[in-house]
Amino acid sequence: MIRKEKVLICYNEPASIYENYLGKSSEKQEEKIDLSENEFVAQIDNIKTALGKNFENVDVLSIGKNIPLALTKMKKASPNIIFNFVEAIDGNANYESYIAGIFELLQIEYTGNKALTLGNCLNKSRTKQVLQSFGIKTPNYLLAYLNKKIEEKKFKLNFPVILKLGKEDASIGISEFSVAYDFNSMNTQLNFLFKNYKQDVLIEEYIKGREINAAILGNRILPLSEITFKNLPNNLPKIVTYEAKWSEASVYYKNTVPVCPAKLDEKTKIKIERMALDAFYAMDCRDYARVDFRLSKNNTPYVIEVNPNPDISKDSGFVRSAAAAGITYDEVLYRLAEFALKRNDNDIQTAFEAQEAVENSY
Template sequence: FELLGFEYTGNTPFCLGNCLNKERTKNILRSFKIRTPKSFTFHRNTGINLKKFDLKFPVILKLLNEDASIGISEYSVVNNPDDLKKQLDFLSGTYKQDIIAEEYIDGRELNVAILGTTVLPVSEIDFTGLPENLPKIVTYDGKWIAESTYYTFTKPKCPADLDKKLKKKITTIALEAFYALSCRDYARVDIRLDKSGRPYVIEVNPNPDISEDSGFARAAAAKGISYPDLLNTIANFAINRKKNDSKSQAV
């Protein structure tokens, strides 16, 4: 689009590329002193070698270059080296991709939708009712398989119950992550709180679902923004950029 001179909504290829690679995302966040779980990347071309693995269990395993919770299941959180090796072998053999492991933050999970420079009401994933033997995470089934246990017992709540101090802390770190990854127009920052209430950025999604029944639209509605107004706002970001570009060229 840029090469053709077309303006478009959403984030740039530069931003999308950085956010799609979870290791790169974390390195950028760390360079801005933004807290994110400690991680370790397993590269397929070098084989799975646990000798240098230095994370504390439990850890969660994710595909390095996927979104939409692809590859995330009840087996993604592992508690010992044997389970780690088993899940690594499964992911590597099934998806043929690099894998990132990160120390699992066992606490509340918050989703922060950002529209332009406005932080919309924070959402929280409610894990109430999820069987005790299952890790409290958002899995692929939880997002997409309606008849699954995870889909039934991982419900978003918006706005989340946050005290004023914590809400400010979450809002601040979400905006810091948004700008650190050079996001624009709209994005979602996913955050986990540890047992002490410290926030960790676990994901920056520069291309979140904005369909009418999406979490982003739900957060906008909680702010009093109707769905048509949400789409108009996003479209106007691109329209205004085009107008500004035209003015610059005219000068």
Template sequence: MKNKILICYNDPVSLYDNYLGKELSSNEEFTDLSEKGFSQQIDFIKNELEKNFSEVYTLGFNRDILSIINSIKNINPDVIVNFVESIDGDAEYESHVTGLYELLGIRYTGNYGFCLANCLSKTRTKQILSSHKISTPKFLTLAVNEKLEESKLNMSFPLIVKLAREDASIGISELSVVKDSAELKRQINFLRKNYKQSVIIEEYIEGREINVSILGDKVLPLSEIRFDGLPENYPKIITYEAKWSPNSIYYKNTVPKCPADVSDKLRIKIEQIAYEAFNALGCRDYARVDIRLSNKNVPYVIEVNPNPDISVDSGFVRSASYAGLNYSDLLKTLVEFALNRKAYDTTFAVEG
């Protein structure tokens, strides 16, 4: 196809000294592996896009915004393939970048700024889900300096403590699941000290974890994260190490299974709630909805990711593959979604 494509991604930068959600071992240094890992696949993604498009360029984003604007203008792409999740490691800028594309009058893949900002905020996401009667775990958000009043918890232990405005499982470890007040206060203090942002305390749903990838108006085959190999004393959750640290216990013992082994009745229920969440948050083109199943197989939406990892070994790509879509065709589909709308179009992909 005779279209000029620009792949935009964020230059990998480590904003924090610690991404693990627990103390580093002595003399251990740590960088943000989530950003570094994806940036290493850009050349491969470029080659895959070149199978379908005549001109493909790449551009790493940083704070030199005037240089970024000039580069985009000089390339003058028909579509930007948007993989920017942060600027200098700060995820708050993820939603700002799409506004820049719109001001420049350039179509781009994926979700628009309002959706990205709402989904980055776990609090706002849960408020929107609740307003649409979509099941999500109970929660309480604490501002940076807000004192915990346990009388306001209205939840029973165990609970899980997360950063309120981060993705990629940053700050999540085996210590995130807390069994009593002492553990709760300890983890809140740790997150505040290391990340200096608000935290969210959630009801912990003990059960299976299902990833639901949605492409356009189609729900792709469900994928389950299996925790069978984890030691008994490790909570069955997706930690930062589970995603990004190949030598860790979590990484080695959290194994994806696609398609997930669920009954047709349960699959339909999961697909329905995921699609409702997709629409409630105003997603378009693609997103991943993460769901926990209670012991009674009640699905709870724990997160909506509007800019999910689509590196070649990601869960989204795995689900697309089981649906019969190879990697280059998946990328082509995302570009075609963008080509088929106006540059300033910020409407939902599916009207709910």
């Protein structure tokens, strides 16, 4: 049965703000382009088609830096819910949470995670502080403030370490040079990140072990997935780099192979699932998220990332986990829309219609 509610798919116009996305020196043209955003735009038609199987009215709105124009178009569309795929504005990921905040202020229900959750999860050190306060294992770390030198004698973390941008996602800035085995190589990469990305850097003890992804839909854990690095050259650290996600011609892309369901003993599987849900609720997630883990040599899981509103394109890890649970791509999208509609059940009238009714009463 086709539903009558109006669905507006909102996504951000692709934009690049860095001269380098790879996290290493390169002369490749792709280093200056945010491939993650371009990849998503190619999925919009698939998403609209899938939602159109269940909803009569599905529109699409791309949001750029002209926010007043976007609001005007939003008002014209007058949606019951917004399918929120906005991950940045004008290439700046910090604005992801701001847009969700605008939806909230306009009292338009939207899919996925709330503004506060999006902002907290983007901030890697804040995420780790919250996880630690809940007793959830995460690797030891320190936050290196922009252009502030670290004194070697005061450095307390155990090598190797991994360096990550403090407020970025999609593996931007992550390369084989992100794993440092001594203070000098760490300092070299740290200065590279400071120079190219102009932000604080998270330095974290590197867990040399298996990488496990836990996808959560609603409050349900989907089958766990593992990123395997079996054929990756031995001189490269086994991590999910920017190239591994977005650069099809790269060694990393060709040799990071997902396996779902992950082959884990029952005890470890249950422990990861419980920790994933704990992290989901600690960060106040809703609707869907992906929690990433590294397993130490003794199979101790450590949360390394909480990803609200993860990639749900057809070939994404999240959709792969859903498929392993018998949930199709179309069903994933419908369930997310349904979560938002249920929150909106008490007021089927859209926010813009309500505003117009008030204005017309004078």
